[in-house]
Amino acid sequence: MEMINLTIDHKPVVVRQGTTILKAASSIGIDIPTLCYMKLDDMNIENKPGGCRVCVVEVKGRRNLAPACCTEATEGMEINTHSIRAINARRTVVELILSDHPADCLICAKSGNCDLQNMANHLGIRKIHYQGEQSSYREDTSPAIIREINKCIMCRRCETMCNDVQTVGVLSAVNRGFQAVVAPAFEMNLDHSVCTYCGQCVAVCPTGALTEADETGAVIRALSDPTKTVIVQTAPAVRAALGEEFGMPAGTLVTGKMVAALRRLGFDYVFDTDFAADLTILEEGTELLSRLSAFMEGDPNVKLPILTSCCPAWVKFFEHHFPELKDIPSTARSPQQMFGSIAKTYFADKIGVKRENLVVVSIMPCLAKKYESSRPEFSVNGNPDVDFALSTRELAHLINLGNVDFNSLPNDEFDQPLGESTGAAVIFGTTGGVIEAAVRTAYEVFTGKPLPRVDFEELRGMDGLRKATIDFNGTPINIGIAHGLGNARKLLEDIQAGNSEFHAIEIMSCPGGCIGGGGQPYHHGDAEILKKRQRAIYSEDKNKTIRKSHENPYITKLYEEFLGAPMSEKAHHLLHTKYFDRS
Amino acid sequence: MPGIKLSEKTIGLIREVCSDFGNQGSELINVLHQVQSKLGYLPAEVQEVIAKELNISIAKVYGVVTFYSFFTMIPMGEHPISICMGTACYVRGSEQVLAEFKRQLSIEVGQSTADNKFSLNCLRCVGACGLAPVVMVGDKVYGRVSPQMVKGIISEYKEGCASEAKSA
Numbered sequence: 001m002e003m004i005n006l007t008i009d010h011k012p013v014v015v016r017q018g019t020t021i022l023k024a025a026s027s028i029g030i031d032i033p034t035l036c037y038m039k040l041d042d043m044n045i046e047n048k049p050g051g052c053r054v055c056v057v058e059v060k061g062r063r064n065l066a067p068a069c070c071t072e073a074t075e076g077m078e079i080n081t082h083s084i085r086a087i088n089a090r091r092t093v094v095e096l097i098l099s100d101h102p103a104d105c106l107i108c109a110k111s112g113n114c115d116l117q118n119m120a121n122h123l124g125i126r127k128i129h130y131q132g133e134q135s136s137y138r139e140d141t142s143p144a145i146i147r148e149i150n151k152c153i154m155c156r157r158c159e160t161m162c163n164d165v166q167t168v169g170v171l172s173a174v175n176r177g178f179q180a181v182v183a184p185a186f187e188m189n190l191d192h193s194v195c196t197y198c199g200q201c202v203a204v205c206p207t208g209a210l211t212e213a214d215e216t217g218a219v220i221r222a223l224s225d226p227t228k229t230v231i232v233q234t235a236p237a238v239r240a241a242l243g244e245e246f247g248m249p250a251g252t253l254v255t256g257k258m259v260a261a262l263r264r265l266g267f268d269y270v271f272d273t274d275f276a277a278d279l280t281i282l283e284e285g286t287e288l289l290s291r292l293s294a295f296m297e298g299d300p301n302v303k304l305p306i307l308t309s310c311c312p313a314w315v316k317f318f319e320h321h322f323p324e325l326k327d328i329p330s331t332a333r334s335p336q337q338m339f340g341s342i343a344k345t346y347f348a349d350k351i352g353v354k355r356e357n358l359v360v361v362s363i364m365p366c367l368a369k370k371y372e373s374s375r376p377e378f379s380v381n382g383n384p385d386v387d388f389a390l391s392t393r394e395l396a397h398l399i400n401l402g403n404v405d406f407n408s409l410p411n412d413e414f415d416q417p418l419g420e421s422t423g424a425a426v427i428f429g430t431t432g433g434v435i436e437a438a439v440r441t442a443y444e445v446f447t448g449k450p451l452p453r454v455d456f457e458e459l460r461g462m463d464g465l466r467k468a469t470i471d472f473n474g475t476p477i478n479i480g481i482a483h484g485l486g487n488a489r490k491l492l493e494d495i496q497a498g499n500s501e502f503h504a505i506e507i508m509s510c511p512g513g514c515i516g517g518g519g520q521p522y523h524h525g526d527a528e529i530l531k532k533r534q535r536a537i538y539s540e541d542k543n544k545t546i547r548k549s550h551e552n553p554y555i556t557k558l559y560e561e562f563l564g565a566p567m568s569e570k571a572h573h574l575l576h577t578k579y580f581d582r583s
Numbered sequence: 584m585p586g587i588k589l590s591e592k593t594i595g596l597i598r599e600v601c602s603d604f605g606n607q608g609s610e611l612i613n614v615l616h617q618v619q620s621k622l623g624y625l626p627a628e629v630q631e632v633i634a635k636e637l638n639i640s641i642a643k644v645y646g647v648v649t650f651y652s653f654f655t656m657i658p659m660g661e662h663p664i665s666i667c668m669g670t671a672c673y674v675r676g677s678e679q680v681l682a683e684f685k686r687q688l689s690i691e692v693g694q695s696t697a698d699n700k701f702s703l704n705c706l707r708c709v710g711a712c713g714l715a716p717v718v719m720v721g722d723k724v725y726g727r728v729s730p731q732m733v734k735g736i737i738s739e740y741k742e743g744c745a746s747e748a749k750s751a
Contacts, residue, residue: 163640163643168640169639169640169641169642169643170640170642171642172640172642172643172645172646173646173650174642174645174646174649174650175649175650176649176650176651176652183642184642185627185630185640185641185642185644185645186627186641186645187645193642
């Protein structure tokens with residue numbers, strides 16, 4: 001590999017050929033500001049359209065300024081990143097962007113988390129010297145994502161996520177010049193598109209152009225209604241990220257504080273989606289084993305691989321793009337929906353509250369969960385199993401509104417009976433976790449022997465596509481894992497072509513799994529944050545006394561008292577679902 | 584958007600064009616060009632077929648269609664009128680020429696007359712800046728057009744009217 005010598009701000013630096021000026025500078029501690037640029041290391045995710053021109057630098061001998069994010073360093077280059085010309089250009093660029101940006105920072109949903117706001121502050125912009133036309137594009141409200149396109153700065157990060165990473169293809173730049181916007185085909189609203197609501201566009205949007213549909217107001221109303229019993233469930237990935245909203249380092253586990261905060265907010269019962277994750281394993285695991293056994297006995301009608309079905313964005317993805325495969329995923333509902341269904345039957349009966357008076361709130365790392373809870377098949381006589389699905393970020397707002405000093409809270413315990421969970425449930429929050437949890441149970445049920453080890457390192461990691469073969473006491477079981485819908489698409493195309501070698505596949509829509517969900521605290525392009533959350537999830541698993549779903553005593557009790565057995569008729573009715581052709 | 588149902592024949596025609604270009608997504612612009620020249624316009628349903636055939640997202644197709652002023656999603660009139668809004672034409676008064684066309688035809692840019700005889704559009708530079716301001720009607724180019732000439736140009740295309748306008 002040829003090496004390149006150059007100087008940046010009079011400092012010599014040697015880099016590999018092909019390195020951008022931006023990276024060369026950062027290798028010697030020079031932090032050139034960027035706005036449209038985004039890179040998630042190790043995940044193959046990069047957005048560098050060179051569109052915003054905030055990163056321009058002066059290159060000796062070059063007539064115009066060079067965008068550092070997409071200009072390669074060349075031999076002998078002399079670069080000045082903070083010449084008066086570069087600084088003026090940078091400020092002008094940001095002023096021009098601001099001249100067509102609603103100046104409503106004080107009440108913007110993104111205030112404090114906005115890359116544009118931070119950039120204006122970083123550059124010390126105190127006056128906008130330009131006045132001109134203002135964009136006035138209509139707002140688009142979907143069940144999960146709000147598009148406020150007047151705040152769009154055409155950085156194209158959302159397009160990179162939607163098209164290159166997720167291969168969903170909903171968003172594209174349309175029209176031209178001042179009229180240019182990022183929009184779905186024919187400028188329809190998102191709810192008329194094939195959007196999966198994965199929320200990765202929201203996760204990377206630098207401004208308030210893309211945000212979640214905020215349901216905190218509705219939850220506050222429910223909490224203050226004396227006729228309602230309000231219960232809450234928290235998804236596994238939330239506890240590994242919520243602390244970031246309160247200034248804690250990434251990867252801090254805040255399970256106990258989160259429970260304490262929810263109790264202070266006035267929820268009547270604080271439960272755990274992890275309980276339902278254990279339940280999912282029993283249902284999905286049983287389904288996996290019954291399909292597997294039939295397959296091994298040579299039943300020609302049985303279809304393998306079985307695909308996980310916990311991720312609502314993934315479900316919507318295959319309903320749109322691979323409807324012919326819709327009988328391959330497990331019919332098990334997601335943990336969120338299993339929880340809602342059990343809460344409004346089993347638990348409502350237990351405490352003697354009518355379904356209509358029981359409000360189920362879920363705290364999710366996800367925006368697609370908002371959409372999932374609104375799917376008509378998950379309601380009874382118009383009453384949804386899950387009434388409101390808040391994101392991790394919305395929970396943080398709620399905690400602030402409740403005047404709760406999060407950092408000083410004690411560690412509380414979940415309520416019973418829907419609060420008990422195992423380590424297997426916790427790891428649902430990361431890529432590879434659901435299938436590892438399934439393996440822990442399926443192995444013991446299939447072989448009738450205790451697991452020689454609980455940790456399956458071969459299923460873990462951050463690579464977008466992974467595979468492993470687990471020895472089920474002499475029977476090799478091939479497992480595939482994909483996170484990011486673009487990676488999932490590759491596995492699905494193999495299945496379509498009849499080339500799939502797998503017995504079971506786990507698919508999560510978001511890079512990293514739920515820890516990288518569209519409803520999590522903003523990572524601002526720092527992939528390290530996702531890895532830290534992943535480590536936190538695995539450490540929570542390690543600290544649990546029970547680490548296999550089928551050993552959860554409250555799950556055993558639920559089957560004894562109410563459901564009978566996994567895949568029983570009642571379980572089928574309450575815990576399974578069907579999929580639709582949305583092509 | 585009012586839906587239209589494409590005939591099997593039209594769908595076949597679009598597929599043929601796509602396959603002529605090897606069903607390559609990178610040939611999108613050429614495909615759009617060909618299809619528009621055959622069908623006259625590129626309604627949503629046509630774009631959907633193209634997206635499917637080239638295996639690219641509909642949003643991307645729509646993005647390209649709306650980027651280039653040459654492409655149109657509404658049927659053009661029998662005589663499509665295009666007024667050049669390039670820099671040279673603009674500074675020499677093409678905006679006033681456009682205003683006169685709008686007045687004479689009682690339509691806005693992007694619309695067609697009720698009898699579908701004329702449609703009105705703007706374009707960016709036909710490469711005849713020396714003749715600015717330039718107007719095109721179909722394939723015919725009119726140079727140094729003034730608002731006073733507009734009525735005459737239109738009447739050239741109305742049945743039974745004698746040609747009065749000078750063509751370049």
